Amino acid sequence: MNTSYAMTRLRQSCAENGPLCVGLDTDPSYIPPEVLRMYQSPAEAVLAYNRGIIGAVKGNAGCCKVQIAYYEAMGLDGLRVYAETLRAVREAGLPVIADIKRGDIADTAKAYARAHFSGIFEADIVTIHPFMGYDALEAFIEWPRNAGKGIFVLLRTSNPGMKDIEWQQLADGRRLVDAVGEKLAAVAAQFEPDNADAAPCAPVGAVVGCTEESDAQQLRGAYPGLFFLIPGYGAQGGTARVASVLLRKAGGTVNSSRGILTAWKKSESLCLRRSAGSLTMNDITDAAGQAAFAAKAELLAACRLSPGDTDR
């Protein structure tokens, strides 16, 4: 059955609204205590914050990514807010990526796929750890076929430690990242293009950070057909220039979390307003909206300046 793939919708949304992925990695500590106190609980404040930001970034974001760890850390209340946040993103008409980085096998992997592709925690696309081997992907790959869902598999992450395992040199001359990438490209190729759409996109993509230009050049060149989820932009030192390399060919979406979520802290007028005790949740989410506008503009400018072909 050839349903419309969430990954194709994501790609179309990025073509319409720009390549920015707003990361709702919302820690209650991002909200000033005096604003936090206006809500029944930290979890409720986080929900209001997320809803405000989802509204404020519309038109300047291709999608949102929700990092489940911050919600797990708030217990059951936090997970209820996680579910509400996923719903709010979908209701705003944006694809939602659940950044769950699960990785397990057999019946356990099936349970994770069921948990995050259906029911209260239903997302459009999830992130997956390949460490245990390619059988860890199987349970998730049923879901694109049957329900259009998508997966991003960790390939080359944006943290310095990525050299420890992902970037290991193998005996056959490849790096581990090449072995995993080749497998992902082969899996992605098994899916028929989603012919209903102008820009078909396989429902299996890869996570590739934008922290090192030469790595970005190599991986974009090696896997022209994989859509990328691109972390590391902003807070982690990745640049729009490197992101623009990864946005070529099949394209991708560039995550920014703290750069958007805590944009208010960089506004002198809002810091003054905070000192005066009159900072509101609206001020915070407006600042997030402006930061999304600026990030989108920076990414699109880098794409125009960046050499190399693109089929976006």
Add this chain to the structure above:
Amino acid sequence: MNTSYAMTRLRQSCAENGPLCVGLDTDPSYIPPEVLRMYQSPAEAVLAYNRGIIGAVKGNAGCCKVQIAYYEAMGLDGLRVYAETLRAVREAGLPVIADIKRGDIADTAKAYARAHFSGIFEADIVTIHPFMGYDALEAFIEWPRNAGKGIFVLLRTSNPGMKDIEWQQLADGRRLVDAVGEKLAAVAAQFEPDNADAAPCAPVGAVVGCTEESDAQQLRGAYPGLFFLIPGYGAQGGTARVASVLLRKAGGTVNSSRGILTAWKKSESLCLRRSAGSLTMNDITDAAGQAAFAAKAELLAACRLSPGDTDR
């Protein structure tokens, strides 16, 4: 601060109660529909099942491991039952391992550690993915120092796909599993022995499956000081003989999930009772208790037969 490590308590519990780890990977489908219907919801039935099994295996299990995926698949209700199950294991006086296989970096890893080492989802020990690199372990390693918590890092899992990444041959002649294992041994060595206890045990251990004897020999020989969480026994084809190899030196705990949880299905008299419509939850949990007794006996017999030294 030298608190009593959960890993040391786990090792002591295994010395007293045997090396079996009962895996509460409880899928509602393991419970016959007619028994399931006696409860308000599938999640409530799972909680009763778990509580019954925890009681029934006492004295024959060194610990319990709770696989969070099955509870996530039941939504918020499932996660409440997950929390209650962790509490029931701890109240029974057994160490509880949360099989969460999380793996992330920086603030996100800190959020996961907070989520699973404190609050409603507090466990004694958690399982961790090393794929993103050794900085993925940092946030978790603070917790043994401060609160006695422990981690098991995935090293050589029990699934056939483990050859895809974990068992890759590196350019320097080692396998990836060796690179990760050496790092874990070095991290474990940073912890002072917990002098309050007779059998000190570093709070950093490794997951090593018992599906292949030569791999078990190699890894047990290479990392004599690491305590192992040993999956694959029973349903996945691992044997007590191979497990006994991994139980030498620093020792370990051997997980069995379905072998215990669905033991009732192998009892002719219980299947007859089910046909007669009179199977009860007590019948099911009694069968689990008998299966735990048999598994413990099989593992201890294999340890007696197995050549090689042991310091247990």
